[in-house]
Amino acid sequence: MDTIEYSTRDTEIISKIKTISEEAKPEDCYTCLKCTNGCPAAKLFEEFAPHKIQVAAHMGFIDELINSGILWYCFTCYTCQTRCPQKTSPVQTIMSLTNIAVSWGISPPKIYPEMIKTISEEGAILKPREVSTIDFDFLSRDDLDLPERGIKNPTQFKEALKVVGLNEILALKESEVQK
Ligand code: SF4
Ligand code: SF4
Known part of the structure; x- marks a missing residue:
C-alpha cells in the first residue's frame, strides 16, 4: 500500500x-x-x-x-x-x-473548448439540429416556424466572453487541451 x-x-x-x-x-x-x-x-x-x-x-x-x-x-x-x-x-x-x-494553467478536456467555441459563434452550447417526428420526418427550425437563433448584440457578447475568461480557453492550442 x-x-x-x-x-x-x-x-x-x-x-x-x-x-x-x-x-x-x-x-x-x-x-x-x-x-x-x-x-x-x-x-x-x-x-x-x-x-x-x-x-x-x-x-x-x-x-x-x-x-x-x-x-x-x-x-x-x-x-x-x-x-x-x-x-x-x-x-x-x-x-x-x-x-x-x-x-493554474491546467487545461480542461477537449469538449469544453469545443462547447465554448460554439457558444462564442452561436450563443448556445449546441448547434441547431433537426428533430424527428414519430414518422421519422426530420424537421428544421424553419420547418417549425421557429425564430432564427443568434447573438443579438455581438459587441456586448464579445465583451461578456472576455469578462468571464472564455477567451483564454478559446486561445488554447490543440496540444494544450486534454483529450
Ligand atoms: S459530502 Fe455529505 S453526503 Fe457525502 S460523504 Fe460527506 S457528509 Fe456524506
Ligand atoms: S455527478 Fe452529480 S452527484 Fe455526482 S458529484 Fe457530480 S453533481 Fe454530484
Whole structure:
C-alpha cells in the first residue's frame, strides 16, 4: 500500500475553495457516502467518488485529484448536494477545484473548448439540429416556424466572453487541451 506524503498537502486549499464557494464545505463531511451512493457519475466511473473528493480537498491532497482529470467526470447534476446530511456540497468542491485547475494553467478536456467555441459563434452550447417526428420526418427550425437563433448584440457578447475568461480557453492550442 502506498504511504501518504504529508508534505504534499496544500494547507491553503480550503480557504481557496471558500473564496469560490461558501457551500462546498469539505471540512464538514463525515464520509457517510450518501453523495457517492446517489451519484450517476460514480455509477459509470469506478474511480470517481464525490465523498473521496471532499476528504481529499479537506486534507489538502489535491495535486493528484487535479492532475488525474477525474474532476471533469462530474455531470453537475447536484444530486450529491441535495443528499448530503451535513449540508456540504461535493459538486461545489469539484467546480471550485476545476476553476483552480484552470487558473493554474491546467487545461480542461477537449469538449469544453469545443462547447465554448460554439457558444462564442452561436450563443448556445449546441448547434441547431433537426428533430424527428414519430414518422421519422426530420424537421428544421424553419420547418417549425421557429425564430432564427443568434447573438443579438455581438459587441456586448464579445465583451461578456472576455469578462468571464472564455477567451483564454478559446486561445488554447490543440496540444494544450486534454483529450
Ligand atoms: S453526503 Fe455529505 S457528509 Fe456524506 S460523504 Fe457525502 S459530502 Fe460527506
Ligand atoms: S453533481 Fe457530480 S458529484 Fe454530484 S452527484 Fe452529480 S455527478 Fe455526482
